[in-house]
Amino acid sequence: MIRHVVLFRFEDSFTPAIEHDWRAGLDGLVGHVPGLRSLSVGRDLSGQARSWDCTIVADFDTAADVAGYAGHPLHTPLIALSSPHTRQIASVDFDVPEPATTHAEQRKGRVHGKIAIVTGGSGDLGSACVRLLAREGAVVVSLDVTPPAEPWHEPGITSLELDITDPEQVERAVARVLETVGVPDILVNAAGIIGRAAPSHESTLAEFDRIFNVNVKGTWLMTKYVVPAMIAASRGSIVNFSSIHGITGGRSVPLYHATKGAVRLLTKSDAATYGEHGIRVNSIHPGSMNTRMSRTAADMSAVGPEAYYRQLVEGNPLRRQGEPDEIAYGVLYLASDESRFSTGSELVIDGGYTAV
Numbered sequence: 441m442i443r444h445v446v447l448f449r450f451e452d453s454f455t456p457a458i459e460h461d462w463r464a465g466l467d468g469l470v471g472h473v474p475g476l477r478s479l480s481v482g483r484d485l486s487g488q489a490r491s492w493d494c495t496i497v498a499d500f501d502t503a504a505d506v507a508g509y510a511g512h513p514l515h516t517p518l519i520a521l522s523s524p525h526t527r528q529i530a531s532v533d534f535d536v537p538e539p540a541t542t543h544a545e546q547r548k549g550r551v552h553g554k555i556a557i558v559t560g561g562s563g564d565l566g567s568a569c570v571r572l573l574a575r576e577g578a579v580v581v582s583l584d585v586t587p588p589a590e591p592w593h594e595p596g597i598t599s600l601e602l603d604i605t606d607p608e609q610v611e612r613a614v615a616r617v618l619e620t621v622g623v624p625d626i627l628v629n630a631a632g633i634i635g636r637a638a639p640s641h642e643s644t645l646a647e648f649d650r651i652f653n654v655n656v657k658g659t660w661l662m663t664k665y666v667v668p669a670m671i672a673a674s675r676g677s678i679v680n681f682s683s684i685h686g687i688t689g690g691r692s693v694p695l696y697h698a699t700k701g702a703v704r705l706l707t708k709s710d711a712a713t714y715g716e717h718g719i720r721v722n723s724i725h726p727g728s729m730n731t732r733m734s735r736t737a738a739d740m741s742a743v744g745p746e747a748y749y750r751q752l753v754e755g756n757p758l759r760r761q762g763e764p765d766e767i768a769y770g771v772l773y774l775a776s777d778e779s780r781f782s783t784g785s786e787l788v789i790d791g792g793y794t795a796v
């Protein structure tokens with residue numbers, strides 16, 4: 441930026457009325473002179489009653505803009521207005537560095553300005569998604585049956601408590617988001633439970649109902665109540681948490697596999713239905729993650745935690761568990777416009793578990 445500073449001396453005939461017109465004329469230059477960002481006038485530097493010194497400080501984009509200003513048709517008559525009693529005493533141009541902008545200011549987030557709902561937002565994977573979406577510029581509402589373990593440090597996050605298996609609570613929570621935050625662009629269905637390890641014939645009816653209620657009915661209820669607003673807005677991205685256990689079977693938690701398989705196909709079916717409304721629906725399939733749920737699964741396993749862990753990780757191309765952020769980045773991609781041609785797809789993030 442070029443700061444153009446001019447010092448004028450006005451002699452006695454420069455009356456307050458002339459000064460008023462002159463100042464008003466100069467103010468009017470902003471918006472008419474190319475490259476002129478701002479202009480201010482300071483006066484009476486000399487302190488003498490009949491001889492006023494005034495400074496004009498004008499900020500321009502470039503040095504060429506300063507030259508254009510001097511010859512501007514609006515500028516010249518203003519200088520002539522006070523002539524012959526006006527003398528320009530000095531003029532100097534400074535090259536002023538632009539104020540430093542932070543990296544965050546320069547870079548708009550990948551979901552900047554979007555509104556996101558994340559269920560299971562107090563959990564290990566859900567909370568990683570909440571934080572990352574907020575860091576990338578979204579306003580995020582975290583929904584969970586339990587409050588977050590610690591306060592959110594990122595701006596733009598609200599927490600609401602609800603049980604996603606209860607239609608009335610879901611309907612109320614979605615209505616509240618619509619009223620107070622706006623139409624969600626993004627719905628992340630991360631809430632889920634793994635249930636007790638038991639073969640099908642030893643599982644109880646209550647266990648069956650419970651795990652299907654949370655993992656399948658909860659995902660469906662959230663979709664049911666959020667989608668009408670997305671249809672009205674002709675946009676939306678829904679990310680449903682399935683699992684590698686929604687792709688392959690396994691001995692330990694068959695009901696969990698069944699629910700995650702159901703989520704996988706609910707996703708594809710909803711993708712088929714809502715595509716014409718501009719709504720994309722994709723599923724994400726985490727492998728073994730470094731989370732409480734994974735530790736619970738290992739503890740419950742009939743073969744013991746060590747063997748369970750080895751079985752999930754040892755044969756993988758990447759021989760380790762995943763970290764929550766590694767899933768959150770997948771959710772961010774599916775939630776953002778970067779994935780605008782993806783719908784009904786399965787994003788597997790599992791260290792290669794299902795590849796070999």
Ligand SMILES: NC(=O)c1ccc[n+]([C@@H]2O[C@H](COP(=O)([O-])OP(=O)(O)OC[C@H]3O[C@@H](n4cnc5c(N)ncnc54)[C@H](O)[C@@H]3O)[C@@H](O)[C@H]2O)c1
Binds near residue numbers: 561658684731
């Ligand atoms: N952790 C893993 O290794 C792993 C692997 C594959 C898939 N997943 C899936 O990822 C999702 C998140 O898993 P996580 O590891 O963060 O688990 P987590 O247990 O840390 O979080 C799940 C969250 O869901 C919430 N929740 C449970 N029932 C609810 C209900 N009725 N209403 C509202 N909220 C409810 C819980 O309170 C919890 O905060 C789940 O759907 C899970 O099945 C996890």
